[in-house]
Amino acid sequence: MESKTNHLRSLQDNLELFELKSLKIKTLLISSQALKKNPLRDSSKRRNPVLLPLSDPPKNGWPVVFVLSGYAGNGTKYFSDRGFDQNFVQSLDALVHTGHAPQAIYVFVDAWTSWGGSQFINSKGMGNYQDYIIDELVPAVKSEFQVKKAPSGWCVMGGSSGGYGALHLASLFPNIFSIAVAIAPDCFFEASVLPEVYKAIPIIEKTGGVPAVFESLKKGTFLKGRDSFTVLNAIAMTLCYSPAINKDGLEFPIDAKTGKIKSSVWKKWQSKDPIYFLKMREEKVKKLKAIYLDVGKRDQFHLHYGARQIKETLKKIKIYIVSKLTKTFFSPIFAYLISKLKKKNMKI
Incomplete structure (x- = not known):
């Protein structure tokens, strides 16, 4: 006899932990050549979660936001259930749904290493994560999805080590990313x-x-x-x-x-410290549309000191910046900064 509850069943291709109103989840799998011979022998197969708008893309394609995690984090961790609170993906979906965040393709970068992070740079100690992102992940996003081609439609963002990576990649590759969002970026190493x-x-x-x-x-x-x-x-x-x-x-x-x-x-x-390399890359930094900074007033790693120095450097370069000091020790307020991207004159 057929069960009366059969009509309630649903077999999903992927684990669906929560319902989204304006975005859907895909996974962009990269078999990386750049990471194939990394010194830690970490997997070269990388899984990058991607959020796409449910609506049809505009004629010139969707804007793109690369999301870089902090140390000991990774792209997939943004999708973890938080129990009594919304996770980042749910918060972002709510912002998009209410029109407070741009409809865009959000790419959550898989740059995990056995030591907990890569800083999103090339290193003989970790591997060529910069090459993996720039030479493999960026072209894959352009190939797999209908996205804007010009850098004016591309943003890279992150907190802590992810904020460091955002400043590093944007200041080195303004031909790819025109906006950087850095929350308490690693800096002022002293x-x-x-x-x-x-x-x-x-x-x-x-x-x-x-x-x-x-x-x-x-x-x-x-x-x-x-x-x-x-x-x-x-x-x-x-x-x-x-x-x-x-x-x-x-x-x-x-x-x-x-x-x-x-x-x-x-x-x-020092050559790897944003308070120095942003000055060294001044001509490239000038090509950026904007840089957004956020840091706690009393950051536990004293990152507020370096962030203030970065702000002064950017003011001298005369690049548009939004700087926010919060009252918390560490303030990963992605929601606030993403909502800033929605400003009419800064729309990606």
């Missing part, structure tokens, strides 16, 4: 990362070195430590900014015994 390195080195030595930390991480035992995030952050940033050919695969910017700054290594770090 105040933000260097204290982490000083705190991490004794713990790394006690553990038995970087390889021992990595083995403990793979076994799932390292994250139980109180300062585990500090250690992983220090190692990951050093692998990005000053990789080296030695047993650890990196060179910390300070001497482990004396604590003195290693000037030759520190120069490498």
Whole structure:
């Protein structure tokens, strides 16, 4: 006898965790050549969630927003259920539905590494994540979806490490992205990362070195430590900014015994710091339509100091900026900044 409840059944191709009103979810799978021989042997197969408007695209295509996650995050994490609160995807869908955020294609970049992040740059310590994004993911988006071709229709955004990546990619490739949105971007390494390195080195030595930390991480035992995030952050940033050919695969910017700054290594770090590279890339930065900055007034990693320096640099370059200081320690208010993109004179 046929069940009376058969009409209530529905077999889905993908797990549908929540209902969206204005957007639908796709996954853009990239078999990356740029990441094929990465030093960490992380998978070169990358899964990038994509949000597309339900309505038909305009004649000249949809605008595009690349979303970069913070350290220890990834594109897929934006889709995780938050229980009593909306996640980012649900909040974004609500903004689009009410007309407070632009109808666009939102690409959530998969740039995860075994150490928790890549900073979205090319590094001999992590892999060529910049090449993967620029040479593979961007062309794939243009090929698979009906999108705007001109950079005026492309934005890159993120918080913390994602904010760093947004500033890095936009300032280096204004021919692709014309708008950058950076929430508490990693910057001014003297105040933000260097204290982490000083705190991490004794713990790394006690553990038995970087390889021992990595083995403990793979076994799932390292994250139980109180300062585990500090250690992983220090190692990951050093692998990005000053990789080296030695047993650890990196060179910390300070001497482990004396604590003195290693000037030759520190120069490498400074060249990767937004407060410096934005000045060095002034001519390219001038080509951008706008940069949006947000940071807490008392950010836990002291990123408000660097953000203020970035603001002053951008004012001198005479690029349009929106800067917002909030009262929280860390303020990933994507909703506010995305709504700013809806301004008539800044519409993407």
